[in-house]
Amino acid sequence: MEALWLTVLGVLTAGYFALAGFDYGTGLLLPFRRREVALRRMNPFFLGNEVWLVAAVGVLFAAFPRLEGELLSGAHSTFTLVLAGLVLFMAAVQLRLWWWLVFTGALMVSAGWGLFLAHLLEAPWPVALVMPVLFAVHGWVFQARLWKVFPVTAALCAAPIPLAFSSVDVTGLMAHPDTLGLLAWVAIPVIPLVVVLQWSIVALSSR
Numbered sequence: 661m662e663a664l665w666l667t668v669l670g671v672l673t674a675g676y677f678a679l680a681g682f683d684y685g686t687g688l689l690l691p692f693r694r695r696e697v698a699l700r701r702m703n704p705f706f707l708g709n710e711v712w713l714v715a716a717v718g719v720l721f722a723a724f725p726r727l728e729g730e731l732l733s734g735a736h737s738t739f740t741l742v743l744a745g746l747v748l749f750m751a752a753v754q755l756r757l758w759w760w761l762v763f764t765g766a767l768m769v770s771a772g773w774g775l776f777l778a779h780l781l782e783a784p785w786p787v788a789l790v791m792p793v794l795f796a797v798h799g800w801v802f803q804a805r806l807w808k809v810f811p812v813t814a815a816l817c818a819a820p821i822p823l824a825f826s827s828v829d830v831t832g833l834m835a836h837p838d839t840l841g842l843l844a845w846v847a848i849p850v851i852p853l854v855v856v857l858q859w860s861i862v863a864l865s866s867r
Contacts, residue, residue: 665723666830672719673825674818676712677773681817683709685799687749687766688792695759698803706753710746727830735779742772770795773821780824790820 686702720728732739745768752761774788781787798813 665719669716669719669723670822670825672712672716673822676709676716677821678814678818679705679712680709681795681798681814682802683799684749684766684770685795685797686803687753687762687799688770688796689799689803690759690763690766693803699753699759699762701803703753706750710750713746724830726832727828730828735776738772738775738779741768741775745769745772766795767792777820777824780821780827791817794820 683702683706686698690698745765747765748761749765749769751757752765770792771788774791775785777783777791778785778787794813794817798817801809801813
């Protein structure tokens with residue numbers, strides 16, 4: 661059961677970074693692109709991409725109720741940066757505010773996830789630059805409609821944090837087996853549908 665829920669959490673987390681990564685990448689590239697066109701291309705995917713993060717957080721709190729304490733230990737300011745960036749980015753995109761607010765929100769989120777990666781790896785802060793760079797490249801590939809390259813940059817965005825997270829010992833941090841069994845009836849049938857639907861949207865829009 662532990663392996664199952666770690667797999668579910670890993671898939672949702674990887675899906676979030678693979679898909680929302682080009683949202684943040686688009687935001688980071690706004691100073692260098694035609695802004696209205698770039699945002700118009702991103703908008704059909706925007707809210708759907710963020711659903712992956714909501715689902716991952718839901719699984720984290722439900723299946724691993726004590727794990728968030730381990731993850732937040734020593735990284736409260738990093739998660740504050742991520743959350744503030746998410747709020748700013750989502751509000752700026754949905755309310756069509758100034759482009760520089762979209763850029764600032766994307767930069768905050770990207771830098772926050774980069775700092776979290778460095779925290780997980782116990783690495784020096786320059787490692788934090790990995791996520792903004794990957795997001796920017798992924799966003800450029802999406803905006804340029806380079807669909808043959810898109811799976812590659814998606815995988816590069818998806819891999820770092822789940823791989824770094826795999827080093828965390830989750831022994832004793834999972835929910836009660838009865839709770840996990842109940843969650844399985846709800847989550848396991850839904851997750852494949854979400855995966856298929858989201859990638860179908862991307863595939864149809866790429867034509």
